[in-house]
Amino acid sequence: MTTIRHDLSGVIASSMCIGCGACELADPTVKVTLHPTKQIFEPESVGGPEAAAVCPAVAVDYAGLQEKLFPGAEQTEFGVVEAVMLAQSTDLERNRRASSGGLIKELLLELLDRDDIDGVIALGHVAGLDFQPRLVTDPDGVDELPGSIYHNLSQPETLRLLEANEGRYVVVAIPCQLEGIYQYVFTHAPHLRDRIAFTVGLLCGWQYSHHALRAISHFKKIPFDEITDIAYRGEGPIGKLRIRTGDEEHAIGRRVDFGYQVAFDRSFNLPRCHVCINHSNFLADIVVGDAWLPATVTSKTGISLLTCRNAEAEATVRRLAADERIVIADVTTAEVEESQKRPVVYGDVAYAYADHLRELGVHTPDLQGPNRPAAQLAPRRQVAKFHRELVRKLALQRAGRYRYLYVRKATVELHRHLMRYIRWFAVRVLRIKSLTGRRREVPKELMKGFR
Numbered sequence: 001m002t003t004i005r006h007d008l009s010g011v012i013a014s015s016m017c018i019g020c021g022a023c024e025l026a027d028p029t030v031k032v033t034l035h036p037t038k039q040i041f042e043p044e045s046v047g048g049p050e051a052a053a054v055c056p057a058v059a060v061d062y063a064g065l066q067e068k069l070f071p072g073a074e075q076t077e078f079g080v081v082e083a084v085m086l087a088q089s090t091d092l093e094r095n096r097r098a099s100s101g102g103l104i105k106e107l108l109l110e111l112l113d114r115d116d117i118d119g120v121i122a123l124g125h126v127a128g129l130d131f132q133p134r135l136v137t138d139p140d141g142v143d144e145l146p147g148s149i150y151h152n153l154s155q156p157e158t159l160r161l162l163e164a165n166e167g168r169y170v171v172v173a174i175p176c177q178l179e180g181i182y183q184y185v186f187t188h189a190p191h192l193r194d195r196i197a198f199t200v201g202l203l204c205g206w207q208y209s210h211h212a213l214r215a216i217s218h219f220k221k222i223p224f225d226e227i228t229d230i231a232y233r234g235e236g237p238i239g240k241l242r243i244r245t246g247d248e249e250h251a252i253g254r255r256v257d258f259g260y261q262v263a264f265d266r267s268f269n270l271p272r273c274h275v276c277i278n279h280s281n282f283l284a285d286i287v288v289g290d291a292w293l294p295a296t297v298t299s300k301t302g303i304s305l306l307t308c309r310n311a312e313a314e315a316t317v318r319r320l321a322a323d324e325r326i327v328i329a330d331v332t333t334a335e336v337e338e339s340q341k342r343p344v345v346y347g348d349v350a351y352a353y354a355d356h357l358r359e360l361g362v363h364t365p366d367l368q369g370p371n372r373p374a375a376q377l378a379p380r381r382q383v384a385k386f387h388r389e390l391v392r393k394l395a396l397q398r399a400g401r402y403r404y405l406y407v408r409k410a411t412v413e414l415h416r417h418l419m420r421y422i423r424w425f426a427v428r429v430l431r432i433k434s435l436t437g438r439r440r441e442v443p444k445e446l447m448k449g450f451r
Contacts, residue, residue, distance in 0.1 A: 005058055008023060008051055016365060017055075020179070023047055056272075057365050059366035060179045063370070066282060069182070078336055078371070083330065087101060088451065095302065096234065098234065104172065107288070112136075112139055118169060121133050124145060125146050130153075133155055133157040150232050151212065159189075166195070170199070173284070174207070176276065198312070201288070206266070208268045213230070215402040216260060226245040239254060241253075241254055262405055265393075277350045277369045280345060280371075282369060288306055289339070294427065295441055300451055334439065343378070
């Protein structure tokens with residue numbers, strides 16, 4: 001089966017929706033809602049070609065979009081790159097509350113202070129597990145915004161806010177959300193392009209279905225239907241998953257808690273995440289994410305990895321540094337690859353898995369990014385095995401058999417699980433790659449200003 005482009009039938013059949021909501025604005029017959037069994041947001045109806053034309057689960061023209069957004073700039077395997085830096089807020093409290101280094105809120109405050117920017121559109125908490133894009137025009141509202149949210153959401157509100165408000169705005173978005181936004185803008189509402197003054201993109205570590213939250217609630221005996229709020233990070237570079245039910249807070253270690261490792265296993269990711277080749281957020285003006293590097297392993301509050309894709313983004317960061325609101329260190333794309341890992345940066349597994357799905361006749365989005373020439377496709381047997389396991393695990397999740405997945409991780413998959421910790425210790429603590437000459441670490445003198 002080739003990619004279905006005339007409607008969203010293939011997206012629904014393959015569960016490839018990511019919840020950006022662009023289809024809702026392009027085609028009024030479409031509404032994206034939470035599927036009761038899959039526990040992901042997807043269209044209730046197939047819509048038509050108008051919806052398919054904007055859907056990131058159908059196709060994304062990365063080359064064309066990058067040329068529109070960064071005209072004339074070189075498109076490397078990392079996307080358009082003006083500068084790469086490590087950075088950290090000098091505001092200790094803001095840094096500790098943030099997911100990684102406090103950089104996004106420092107950037108938003110700086111941009112919001114500009115006369116030519118009228119507000120920020122970013123996720124805000126509504127109730128329970130519902131987070132929706134909101135318009136923030138007051139600097140005091142920036143620190144009230146939540147940190148990174150890992151579970152799947154429906155987010156057409158970003159486009160609705162842009163439609164409803166004249167002015168120029170900063171948009172904060174994950175990669176696939178930004179794909180949907182720009183595909184809608186350039187095909188249906190070109191006047192909105194001028195309302196997007198700047199985009200702050202996140203380095204994305206995949207979205208999770210609501211089954212992940214149901215599973216962790218099951219393991220920890222948390223009443224799922226009573227959840228009033230959730231925070232995935234904060235209080236350090238790793239932080240804890242914090243789930244509130246009324247006045248009670250449940251704190252769960254993200255690195256060592258075995259239940260967390262089961263519930264946030266990759267099988268709980270959205271299906272489209274497995275074929276995503278844009279974790280680096282090719283379409284954002286500036287990209288912010290965790291700097292998972294040997295040089296940052298001793299950080300107590302987190303350090304951000306920044307990719308500036310144009311001169312304005314770089315100038316904004318350097319202005320913050322000159323004002324001593326952040327500390328920075330210039331690095332290279334080698335740190336992007338090391339932090340995100342090669343298979344994610346270049347799509348080694350994603351491209352191979354997409355090819356495998358097409359061979360099986362499964363609707364698969366057409367995603368050919370600037371990293372495709374550099375990709376070293378994973379062996380077919382590897383992706384075939386992954387698919388067989390994923391199909392089985394999805395069936396168990398949708399049947400609510402989370403305990404079986406826990407037992408499986410503790411037995412059949414235990415060796416694979418332990419090897420992740422061994423590799424982490426060898427690479428980030430022992431710095432085995434440096435000792436064997438496979439990479440050059442960030443010089444110590446560059447890291448002196450970081451906490």
